[in-house]
Structure formats: C-alpha cells, structure tokens
Amino acid sequence: MSASDTVLFHESQYMRKFWFWLFIISVFLIGPIIILVTFAIQNHPEPVSWTQPLHSIGWCLFGEAIGGIALFLMHMNTTVRRDGLYIQWIPFHWWKIRISLDNVTRVEACTYRPIQEYGGWGIQYGPHGMAYNVSGDQGVRLHYEDGKYLLIGSQDPKKLAKAIEKILPEANPNTATRAWTHHSGGF
Helix, strand or coil, X not given: CCXXXXXXXXXXXXXCCHHHHHHHHHHHHHHXXXXXXXXXXXXXXXXXXXXXXHHHHHHHHHHHHHHHXXXXXXXXXXXXXXXXXXXXXXXXCCCCEEECCCCEEEEEEEECCHHHHHCCCEEEEECCEEEEECCCCEEEEEEECCCCEEEEECCCHHHHHHHHHHHHHHHCCCCCCCCCCCCECCC
C-alpha cells in the first residue's frame, strides 16, 4: 500500500430520510391510480376488459420497482486520500470523480441552506458553484480563486475539512488562506 492510498477520511451517506420515502411511495401510488382512472373515464363502445388496465398497471409497477431499487441503493461516497479528494454518487458515477483542489483559497466546514442555495439535495448547481449533498444542511465548502465554490455535504464536516486541509498544500502549494469556520448560511 503506497502513501497515496492512505485514506484520511471516508464517508458513505444514504438517502434514508422518512419524508423522502413517504414522497417516493406517494409518487409510486399515483401511476397505477392514473391508469385506473384513465381506463374508467374513457368512452368505449364496448366494455373494456379488466386485463387491459391490469396489464398497464403491471408494467407501471415494474418500472416503479426498478426505480425504487435504484433510489434505495443511491448513496454518495466521499473519500480523502493523500493523492486527492474523491466523490462517487452511485448510481450516477460508475467510478470516483477526483475533485480539483487547484486554486482553492479556503476550506470551510459550514451550515448551508440546501433548498435556497441549491434547490435541494443531490448533484446540484447554484449561482456560485456546484454541490454534492445527500441530506441535511452540513458540509464543506471549497472556495476557489475565481469566486466559485464547491459544496460537499457531510455528516462530519469538521473531520472532512481537516482531512482536505492535510492534502491541500500538496495539491496547491500557493494556497493563501484556509479556514474551518461555522457558517450559518447565506452568501
């Protein structure tokens, strides 16, 4: 095992919030209901066999089951090793994405406003940069020289910020200022 393989921080975050699954189940129930209502209100010259809507509902439930399994397995891995910062959002990334630390001027453990700043959770874009977040309102903001920033959601943002700070001089020897601060949202 080489020095670059040394893991300084690793975190896996899953979308396991009650409200998220309540919303997903509600959406999954809407599809079959729409199919039944559509078949019920259509004017047919002859009676419609119940096999037609049941067949459509079967395909709808099959597609929803596949989507539900994908959502259940969806999670984000954040890893800091000596050779870099890596994000992998499963099932969207087949391999880990190396996050550039070039031109980072500050590392900040923060509290942010996911809906106001990014429109929610997931892989999001805001007016000043990008966010990778699963849930909650805690994370690490990487400030870049061009005024943009990257937010990485975390359940332990102080540990993540310290791990990034350890590798930052190797990735960017010209970094001027760095800070671990608690930020209560806003720009």
